[in-house]
Amino acid sequence: MSTRSQITTHILDLGSGRPAAGVSVRLEQQTDTGWRELASASTDTDGRILDAFPLKVDAGTYRLTFDTQGYFQQQEKRCFYPLVTIAFCLDEADVHYHVPLLLNQWGYSTYRGS
Structure with missing residues (x-):
């Protein structure tokens, strides 16, 4: 049995051409009263x-919020977007979303991956 989450993500730092490791990411679900946090984690060494x-x-x-400012501060670089929030709709309950x-x-930039 797979232990892979139904929602997964990865980050590629296009400036360096490498995966973005150690980025804090929060997953939330929209409810009738706002957003409810489901989990938070940091990307692994492969940016995943x-x-x-x-x-x-x-x-x-749902939405994923990426702490991009924290990531770039570790590299002593400025960034324009301190947080990147990607909201997306899941139409099917038993499908993997990347x-x-x-x-x-x-x-x-972002897209629906596989």
Whole structure:
């Protein structure tokens, strides 16, 4: 049986061409009254979080918040976006969702991965 979370992420630092290790990431679910934190973790040496979020989640709206300022401060670099928040909708409850972040000091991009 797999212990991989239903929601996973990874970060590639495009400025260095390397995975972004040690980035704090928070996963939240939208509720009727706001956002509820489900888990938080930091990226591993390969820039990934594969097993720190819930194994199973319901369909709904979620968001990942990445502490990019903390990451760039460790490298003694400035950044324009101190936090990157990616909100996304899960339509199916038993499907794997991978949410990558492509990052540099001055911008970012994301997409639905596999």
